[in-house]
Each structure stands twice: as C-alpha cells, then as structure tokens.
Amino acid sequence: MSTAPPAGASWLANRRTLGIGVAILLALGLAAALSISSFWRPGGGNGVQNALNAGANGINNGVASALNAAKSVADLLAGRSPGERAEGTLANLKHRRLPALHERALPKVRRPGATSPLAGIVGAAPVPPTEVLPPPPPAPLYNVVAGGPGAPIAAPPPGGGPVIFPAIPPPPGGGGGVIIPPPVTTPPVTPPVTPPVVIPPPTTGAVPEPSTWAMMLLGFAMIGRALRMRRRAMLQPAAR
Amino acid sequence: MNQILVALACAALVTLVSGCNSKPQANAPAGSTPGAARPTERNALPPAALKGRTLLTKAQLDQAMQSGTLDRPVNSLLTVDGPLHFGDFVWNDKAIPAGPTWVRIDLGKQIMSVFRGPNEIGTAVVVYGGDNKQTPAGKFHILMKDRDHRSSLYDAAMPYTLQLTGDGVSIHGSTVRWGAATHGCIGLPLEFARRLFEQAKVGDEVVIVPPSKAGNQTA
Numbered sequence: 001m002s003t004a005p006p007a008g009a010s011w012l013a014n015r016r017t018l019g020i021g022v023a024i025l026l027a028l029g030l031a032a033a034l035s036i037s038s039f040w041r042p043g044g045g046n047g048v049q050n051a052l053n054a055g056a057n058g059i060n061n062g063v064a065s066a067l068n069a070a071k072s073v074a075d076l077l078a079g080r081s082p083g084e085r086a087e088g089t090l091a092n093l094k095h096r097r098l099p100a101l102h103e104r105a106l107p108k109v110r111r112p113g114a115t116s117p118l119a120g121i122v123g124a125a126p127v128p129p130t131e132v133l134p135p136p137p138p139a140p141l142y143n144v145v146a147g148g149p150g151a152p153i154a155a156p157p158p159g160g161g162p163v164i165f166p167a168i169p170p171p172p173g174g175g176g177g178v179i180i181p182p183p184v185t186t187p188p189v190t191p192p193v194t195p196p197v198v199i200p201p202p203t204t205g206a207v208p209e210p211s212t213w214a215m216m217l218l219g220f221a222m223i224g225r226a227l228r229m230r231r232r233a234m235l236q237p238a239a240r
Numbered sequence: 241m242n243q244i245l246v247a248l249a250c251a252a253l254v255t256l257v258s259g260c261n262s263k264p265q266a267n268a269p270a271g272s273t274p275g276a277a278r279p280t281e282r283n284a285l286p287p288a289a290l291k292g293r294t295l296l297t298k299a300q301l302d303q304a305m306q307s308g309t310l311d312r313p314v315n316s317l318l319t320v321d322g323p324l325h326f327g328d329f330v331w332n333d334k335a336i337p338a339g340p341t342w343v344r345i346d347l348g349k350q351i352m353s354v355f356r357g358p359n360e361i362g363t364a365v366v367v368y369g370g371d372n373k374q375t376p377a378g379k380f381h382i383l384m385k386d387r388d389h390r391s392s393l394y395d396a397a398m399p400y401t402l403q404l405t406g407d408g409v410s411i412h413g414s415t416v417r418w419g420a421a422t423h424g425c426i427g428l429p430l431e432f433a434r435r436l437f438e439q440a441k442v443g444d445e446v447v448i449v450p451p452s453k454a455g456n457q458t459a
Contacts, residue, residue: 068294068319073304076294080320081349082365084451085419 285316285359289335293359294319311447312342315358324351327416329364329432333439336361341444343411343436345426347375348451352428354436361439364432367414370421377450380404382442394423399430400437404446411436411446 068076208216285293293316296304304310318330339357346352347368354362369375382402389401389412398412413434414427426448428436 069297069300071300072307072309073296073300073314073317074307074309076317077309077346077351077353078349079322080324080363081346081351082323082326082418083350084348085350085421 284337286335289359291334292319292332293317310344313358314355314360317353317360318363320363324363324365326365326367326418326420327429329362329429331362331432331435333361341440343440343444343446344449345446346449347377348449352426354439356439362432362435364429365416367416367420367422367427369424373421373423375422375424375426375448376405376409377448380446380448382440382444382446385437385440385442387437398425400428400433402437402440402446 071079285295295316296314301310301313304314318332320330324330333356336356336359339359342355344353344355345366345368350365350367352362352364352366353360382404383406384401384403386401386403387399389398389410390396391398391408393408398410398414400413402411404410409424409426411426411428411433413430413432414422414425416427416429420427
C-alpha cells in the first residue's frame with residue numbers, strides 16, 4: 001500500500017505530461033492551420049500573400065501570374081507597349097501630294113534661237129543654220145598636153161578644198177605644146193524660188209451682216225411684188 | 241491546474257482559428273469594405289477563362305485606381321509576353337461572362353484594351369493622330385457604326401468605323417506600322433477592328449488617355 005501513492009503520482013505525472021504534449025501538438029497544428037489560412041485569405045495585403053494567391057489561382061500560368069502579381073497595372077500595360085512614338089518620326093499615312101510629281105506637265109516650248117541644253121554638256125559646237133551654199137565656181141580645166149617645164153602644182157591648202165591649178169603662162173617661142181582652151185561653161189541657172197502664197201481663209205461671220213439681211217429681204221419683196229403684179233395682170237382682162 | 245490551463249489555451253486557439261475562418265464569410269456579402277468583392281468576382285470566372293489571363297490583386301487595383309491608370313475596377317488583364325509589334329493583337333474572350341463593353345486607349349503607349357465588364361478581352365497596338373491632327377483625349381461614346389465607311393474629308397477607306405465625335409474622329413481599321421500617324425482617328429489592325437466592331441455597340445464608352453510627357457506612369 002505504501003507503493004500506491006507513488007504509483008498514482010507517477011501515473012498522474014505521466015498523464016500530466018501527456019496532456020501537455022497533446023496540448024502543444026494541438027497548438028502547433030492550429031498555428032500551422034492558422035498560418036496557412038492567413039496565406040490563403042485573398043487580398044491579404046503583402047506581396048507574398050498576393051503572389052501565393054495568384055499562383056494558387058493560376059492553373060497553367062501559375063509562375064507567370066506570380067510574377068505579374070508583383071507588377072503594377074501600369075507596368076503590365078507598359079510591358080506590352082511597342083514604345084512611345086518619338087517626335088520627329090511622324091509620317092502621315094496619307095502622304096501630302098507633291099506638286100512636282102503630280103502637276104501636269106506643260107508642253108515644251110521650242111524657241112528657234114535657243115540652243116540645245118545638251119550643248120554645254122556634250123561640248124559639241126552648235127549646229128549652224130543650214131543655208132544654201134552658192135554653187136562652186138567652175139574650175140578651169142586645163143589639159144596640159146606636153147612640152148615645157150611644167151608649172152609646179154600648188155600644194156593643196158590645208159584643210160582640204162578644191163585643188164587650184166594656177167594659170168600657166170604661154171610657152172615662149174614656138175614649138176611646144178598646144179593649149180586647148182577650156183570649153184565655155186555657163187553657170188547653172190537656179191530657177192527663181194517664189195515664196196508660196198498663203199491665201200488666208202475667208203473670214204465669214206456666222207451671223208450675216210445687216211446689209212445682207214436687207215438685201216435678202218429686198219429680194220423677197222421684189223419677188224412678191226412681181227408675183228402680185230403678174231397675178232393682177234392676169235385677172236384684169238377677166239374682170240373686164 | 242495545468243490541465244485547466246491547457247484546456248483554456250486550446251479553447252482560445254480554437255476560437256481564434258474559427259474567428260479567422262469566419263472573417264471572409266462575414267465580409268463577403270457586405271461588399272462595401274475594400275477587397276471584399278474581389279474574391280467573389282475572381283471566383284466568378286470559370287477555370288477555362290483563367291488561361292492566358294492575369295488576375296489583379298487588391299493591392300494592384302488600389303494602386304492603379306489611386307494613380308489614375310484605371311478609372312474603374314478591373315478584374316483581369318490578358319497576359320502578354322513581351323512588347324507587341326505593330327500590327328499584332330491579342331484577343332481572348334473565351335468563357336468571359338457577359339458585361340458592358342468599354343475601351344481604354346493609351347496614346348502614349350500606343351495600346352488599346354477592350355474590356356467586357358471587368359475583364360480584358362483584347363489588346364492591340366494602335367496608331368493615332370499626328371502633331372498637326374491630334375487625337376482628342378477624354379471619355380467618349382460610340383455615336384455610329386459603319387462597316388464600310390469612307391472618309392468624306394480625305395476620300396479614304398475607313399473599314400469597321402466606330403465614330404466617337406461629331407467631327408469625324410473614329411476608331412477604324414488602318415495600316416498600323418512604326419512611325420505612322422493619322423488625322424486624328426485611332427487606327428487598328430484590320431482583323432482586330434473587325435472583332436471590336438462586332439463586340440461594341442452604339443453608346444459604349446471609350447476612354448482615351450493622352451500621352452504624358454513624363455514617362456506616362458500615371459496614364
């Protein structure tokens with residue numbers, strides 16, 4: 001019997017220890033449940049809770065939602081922006097019409113005295129106006145047959161041109177060759193060029209002149225009078 | 241004595257836990273406290289609508305409302321990976337519940353966002369008026385819809401026109417390219433303009449945010 005109280009005390013002590021242990025475990029469990037519930041409460045207030053909340057709600061994009069939850073709405077909208085439009089890079093969708101490109105071209109005016117604009121570029125001399133050259137004078141044809149020292153033939157002038165034969169003096173003394181006079185040639189006669197006579201078209205107005213009208217009316221009046229007189233002349237014998 | 245203390249501690253913990261669990265349920269029906277309506281709206285989206293979509297948190301929405309980036313509650317934005325190129329757009333209205341359509345245009349960012357209720361369903365790069373023909377900023381309502389409109393001022397085609405002002409400023413399909421500008425209209429990619437034309441109706445609201453010289457953080 002003397003051992004009963006200690007046994008009861010130990011039982012009581014064991015029970016007390018067990019109760020305290022159970023209470024501690026229960027408290028820890030409740031604390032864990034409380035902390036989890038506070039994390040799961042929507043709109044909790046801090047970023048961790050929001051991140052956990054967004055990640056829990058997101059099904060396929062949980063990580064992206066958690067990252068986006070840390071950004072502001074302005075940052076979310078700015079993240080999709082291609083950037084602000086810088087000044088100076090504006091270009092209208094509808095371009096302003098350029099007058100140089102769209103203006104109707106006027107016909108080119110050709111003036112007779114104007115030189116070609118290509119003359120200065122190419123460097124070619126301007127083409128002189130063509131004019132009728134007079135026919136070259138008939139060159140005397142001398143036929144040197146024989147004898148005597150032949151006159152030297154003048155060298156042709158530089159630059160080309162007709163070869164001029166100098167006059168050959170008559171041979172001194174008799175003998176020698178015979179000079180055949182050149183045949184007389186008449187210069188070609190150019191027919192006179194008569195300028196074409198331009199007959200201006202008759203300028204008749206669309207409306208006849210008053211004198212024309214008067215003449216026509218006078219003619220009608222004379223015809224009418226003649227018919228009237230003729231009819232009267234035919235009726236007068238019958239009336240008698 | 242210790243058992244009593246342990247029992248009291250347990251009772252206090254149970255009470256605390258039950259109180260924490262009951263808070264959202266008590267605030268949800270009220271809807272007046274900030275953030276109370278957010279879980280309800282978020283849970284309203286079906287799981288099929290969550291793909292490719294970023295749900296805004298209460299802190300994000302509050303910050304956006306305070307800074308002026310948004311003028312009304314927005315539940316979700318489309319998830320766009322990286323900047324859009326000129327002519328690109330994103331359109332995703334899958335499983336989004338019905339709601340009023342409204343459009344937000346940020347001229348500085350050259351971005352348009354089409355919303356159905358509190359959820360974004362489309363976004364695209366836009367072009368806007370040049371310096372000599374600036375696009376007006378503010379809140380407008382769609383005055384007229386014309387699928388095959390032709391400008392009487394510029395003799396130009398304006399497909400899928402949504403007219404905003406009486407003097408002809410409209411939203412219409414256009415050539416969207418870098419550095420381009422309009423005579424005051426909002427130019428959209430043609431396919432995006434067609435979808436917006438089918439989505440919007442006369443009277444819907446269009447918010448045009450002017451470009452800000454200081455980085456446009458507060459749109």
